Amino acid sequence: MNVLELKDVTKRYGEFTAVDAVSLKIEKGKVLSLLGPSGCGKTTTLRIIAGFTSPDTGAVEISGANVGRLKPYERNVGLLFQDYALFPHMTVAQNVAYGMRYRGTPKSEIPSRVKQMMSLVQLAGMEARYPSQLSGGQQQRVALARALATDPQIVLLDEPLSALDAKLRLELRIELKEILRSVNATTIVVTHDQEEALSLGDEVVVMRGGKIVQRGSPTQIYAEPADKFVAEFVGRSNWFHGSRRGSSSEGVCTYVTSEGLAIHARTPLSNQRDVVDLCVRPENIVLMGGATSDVAQDVKSNVLAGVVLDVAPLGADMHVVVELPGKGRLLAIRKNVGSTPGFIAGQPVHAHFSASD
Numbered sequence: 158m159n160v161l162e163l164k165d166v167t168k169r170y171g172e173f174t175a176v177d178a179v180s181l182k183i184e185k186g187k188v189l190s191l192l193g194p195s196g197c198g199k200t201t202t203l204r205i206i207a208g209f210t211s212p213d214t215g216a217v218e219i220s221g222a223n224v225g226r227l228k229p230y231e232r233n234v235g236l237l238f239q240d241y242a243l244f245p246h247m248t249v250a251q252n253v254a255y256g257m258r259y260r261g262t263p264k265s266e267i268p269s270r271v272k273q274m275m276s277l278v279q280l281a282g283m284e285a286r287y288p289s290q291l292s293g294g295q296q297q298r299v300a301l302a303r304a305l306a307t308d309p310q311i312v313l314l315d316e317p318l319s320a321l322d323a324k325l326r327l328e329l330r331i332e333l334k335e336i337l338r339s340v341n342a343t344t345i346v347v348t349h350d351q352e353e354a355l356s357l358g359d360e361v362v363v364m365r366g367g368k369i370v371q372r373g374s375p376t377q378i379y380a381e382p383a384d385k386f387v388a389e390f391v392g393r394s395n396w397f398h399g400s401r402r403g404s405s406s407e408g409v410c411t412y413v414t415s416e417g418l419a420i421h422a423r424t425p426l427s428n429q430r431d432v433v434d435l436c437v438r439p440e441n442i443v444l445m446g447g448a449t450s451d452v453a454q455d456v457k458s459n460v461l462a463g464v465v466l467d468v469a470p471l472g473a474d475m476h477v478v479v480e481l482p483g484k485g486r487l488l489a490i491r492k493n494v495g496s497t498p499g500f501i502a503g504q505p506v507h508a509h510f511s512a513s514d
C-alpha cells in the first residue's frame with residue numbers, strides 16, 4: 158500500500174515551472190531521499206505534500222485519499238522544515254506537544270507521549286528547558302520529536318541536518334536513521350548533500366529543473382546513473398568524450414577521444430551510440446608504477462600512461478591525480494591504503510580500468 162502518491166504534479170510561478178509533472182509513490186515505512194541542486198524544486202514538492210503550496214495541476218493522495226482540499230493541519234503529516242524553528246517562548250515539552258493539541262490527541266495522553274518522544278530522541282529530563290538553552294543538535298532533535306509526536310502517516314524532513322557542523326551532522330544522521338527505522342516512519346528527506354541522501358534513503362530520487370531524472374536504490378544511483386548530470390552530482394567521476402570505432406561480439410566498444418586515447422567500454426547493445434560521454438569512477442582506476450613492460454600481461458586495454466601530479470593522503474583513502482600528457486587528467490582513489498607506501502608527485506605511472514567499469 159502506498160502511503161503517499163503524487164500524480165503528475167506541476168507548480169508554476171509565472172512563466173517558471175518549479176515542479177514539472179512529478180509522479181511519485183512511497184510505501185509504508187520507507188525512507189525516500191529527494192536529492193538535487195539548489196532550486197530544482199525539492200522544497201516546493203514537500204510544501205505541496207504538506208499543503209502549504211497548491212499545485213496547478215495533478216493530485217496528492219495520502220493513504221489512497223486525495224488531500225487536495227485539506228489544510229496543512231488537517232493532513233496527518235509531520236514536518237521538520239529548514240525554517241520551521243522551535244517556538245522560542247515555549248518549553249521543550251510544549252514544543253513537542255504543539256502538534257498533538259491541534260490534531261485532537263486526548264489531553265490526558267499528551268504528557269506520556271511527550272515523555273516517550275523525549276526518550277526516543279535521547280533528551281529525557283530536558284522537558285522544562287527553553288530552546289535557547291539547548292545546543293543546535295539538541296534543538297534539531299526536539300524538532301524531530303515534535304514532527305513524530307502525532308504519529309504522522311508521512312514525515313517530511315527538509316535539510317534536517319544542514320544547520321549543524323560536520324561532526325554533529327554525521328552523528329545525528331546515524332541517530333536520525335535509527336529513530337526513523339524504530340518508529341517505522343514513512344519519510345521523505347530533502348537534501349542537496351549526496352552523502353546524506355545515499356546514507357539515509359532506502360531509495361533516492363534525483364531532481365533537476367523541477368523534474369525527476371532518476372529513482373533507484375543508493376547503489377543503483379551511483380553505479381548506474383541515468384545520465385551525465387546524475388553521475389556528476391552523485392560522487393566523483395572522470396570523463397572521456399569519444400567516437401565509436403568498433404565493437405566486439407562481447408559487447409565491448411572501442412571509442413577514440415578527441416585527444417587520441419583509445420577507450421574500451423562494455424556498453425549495452427541498446428546504447429551503442431556513435432558519440433558518447435564515458436565515465437569512470439575514481440575508485441575503479443588501478444595505478445601501476447614502473448615502465449610499460451612491467452604492466453601485467455593480461456592487462457591489454459585501457460592502460461593509460463601518465464605522471465603523478467598530486468597525492469592527497471586522506472586517512473584511509475588516497476586521492477591521486479594523474480596527468481596524461483596532452484590528454485587530460487584522471488583522479489584515482491585508492492581505498493583503505495592505511496600505511497602502505499603510496500605514489501609520489503612526478504612518478505611515472507600507468508592507470509588502468511576494466512571495460513566494465
Ligand code: ATP
Pocket residue numbers: 170175193194195196197198199200201202349
Ligand atoms: P534549495 O535546495 O535551495 O532549498 P529547492 O530544490 O528546494 O532548493 P525550491 O525551493 O523548491 O528549490 O524552489 C524551486 C524554484 O522555484 C526556485 O527557482 C525558486 O526560486 C522558485 N520558487 C519557489 N517558491 C517561489 C515563489 N513563492 N515564487 C516564485 N518562485 C518561487
